[in-house]
Amino acid sequence: MGRNKLYFHLGIACLAGYIWFFVNYSITYSHENNGIETGCLIKQFTDIPCPSCGATRSLISLMHGHIIESLYWNPFGIVLFVIMLITPIWLLVDCLYHRASLLWFYKKTELFLKQRKVAIPAILLVLINWGWNIYKGL
């Protein structure tokens, strides 16, 4: 994947993530909830939470400073928080200075995650988290 394509995709993804988060945030904390369902679309259709269900609630707890509560909702929320905080800044700096350091980092991360000794524990963690999500009944 080339630099411009990756940066375009990342930009869109970050924008969509922020819009999703703030729409959910405002619906959760507005008093007139017009019956709009929030949260994971998959769960609404299948009734089974997916591995990343609860990430939005986790981010909202984190915004209020409740770290333990955000870990309870979904530990992925912390990962998402870090990614969504760093990526837009890194993207802008790279675009302003015409560099490709984020692309370099992205490729390094891909290679790191593809190693068997990293991939297998990561997959196990995701599965355990999914099991926990179903157990909690998010």
Place this chain on the structure above:
Amino acid sequence: MDAQKVDMFIMANGKFFESHQIAQIRDRLLVLDDDKWGMIQTLQFKDPTTSLIISLLGGNLGIDRFMIGDTGLGVGKLLTCGGFGIWAIIDWFMIMDATREKNMAKIQLALY
């Protein structure tokens, strides 16, 4: 390389590539040295149909992207529940072309 060998390769592996890439691959194979034939023949490509099936079944977890080697996008899909379900649906239509592109990148490494 022999035209016969090249056509055999194209017949066996044509489905792994975009139609507009096949002519380019054929031209390149024709001028290629004969001793590379063994290596070209043993290359393993990913089947676009398999990745479509995986995308339909496990697209929400990003398994299709992991399978074709786009680990970064796979993580993104996994963490966002298949891009809030929307990206997963878009990928049902994109994943076959993405697989063919990956195959093209793979054969290009061997050809050039």
